Amino acid sequence: MHFDLPGFDLPRFVQTTLAEDLGTGWPGGGQDVTAQSVIPAEARFAGIMDSRDAVTVAGLALAAAFFRALDPNVTIEPLVADGEQVPAGTALMRLEGRARALLTAERSALNTLQHLSGIATLTRRYVDAMGDTHCILLDTRKTIPGLRVLEKYATTMGGAQNHRMGLWDAAMIKDNHIAVAGDVGEAVRRARAAGVARIICEVDRIDQIEPALQAGADHLLLDNMAPPMLRQAVALIAGRAATEASGGVTLDTIAAIAATGVDYVSVGRLTQSAPAADIGLDFTPL
CATH class of the missing domain: 3.90.1170.20 (Quinolinate phosphoribosyl transferase, N-terminal domain)
Structure with a gap:
């Protein structure tokens, strides 16, 4: 073997x-x-x-x-x-x-x-719970130290795709990065100016979407948005960046989230819990 x-x-x-x-x-x-x-x-x-x-x-x-x-x-x-x-x-x-x-x-x-x-x-339970949709399940970096590669392998055996393997293979700009940079657009611009090839940016409000896109984000992480807001966000983004729903996703809620039209749903508890x-x-x- x-x-x-x-x-x-x-x-x-x-x-x-x-x-x-x-x-x-x-x-x-x-x-x-x-x-x-x-x-x-x-x-x-x-x-x-x-x-x-x-x-x-x-x-x-x-x-x-x-x-x-x-x-x-x-x-x-x-x-x-x-x-x-x-x-x-x-x-x-x-x-x-x-x-x-x-x-x-x-x-x-x-x-x-x-x-x-x-x-x-x-x-596999989460994948099955998503139902008939084109949405893809992603794992996260919420892994046991030293076991990340193995745990992420296990999620792929269950039908998910790997998100970032670590801090090195994509920029993920989150609320604390934005707080220091000043705003969403400035944080993304700094990553783009540094030559980062793939930039993921977390947004938790609709008014953050356009500045993130204009600055060059490739992938928007739509954090803790309810399905109606997710649908609004997906319509506004209109294919200009990949869309990912994240935050508090459970087996009971993932079907409704996946049905909003987002490209991905990420779930930390796959490896965390x-x-x-x-x-x-x-x-x-x-």
Whole structure:
């Protein structure tokens, strides 16, 4: 199972995560005392990883990487693919290998798969709730430090598109930037004069739209606007910039927001508040 994401070092992630669980660097650390004291060194296990709830899967190759790191000869058979929506009780992966290694890697593998599948599952719920519309769901930078690339990968498995990856790939001018610059137009002009290729500007009032457009904004983030105001904003912008609704979007409100004609809706809770998916792993001695 190959897994390659720009900006993400899989071997380092696996090594660091396992070292944390094994207590590497702590007095007496660097070992799984339970597996080493209870499980014979020669023992082997077969296991089935399965979903206990209906989920959208994300992170199977990552889970496999933890087992391979501790048992290079482990046999792993993925039974589904990332991005698939599966019902409760679906077998996701079969594996067979050294019992100690599989038990030591189990929690790190499950934690990662549960977290990413939880994000993908919640994202899919938002996509489905948008209904029949051309609007696209976006994620945000509201991610756990150190996990952004993985969490944004998970949102794409749920059907969303990535917004900015960070502070470097687009300017996003928000209320605090505007307060310092003096007004919307001046903030956008400064970004344009600096040679920033892509400029996103937050507006929360209709009268801010024209100054932002005139100054050269490519993308307007329509912040905390109710659907009637969103429709007014979309009509005024008239295709001169991409439009994004943001702020307080929920599963109950996203359909009405998406129906206003905005190009995008961004939702921070996709990564900020997604519950872990219920995924388990049961082993059988061989």
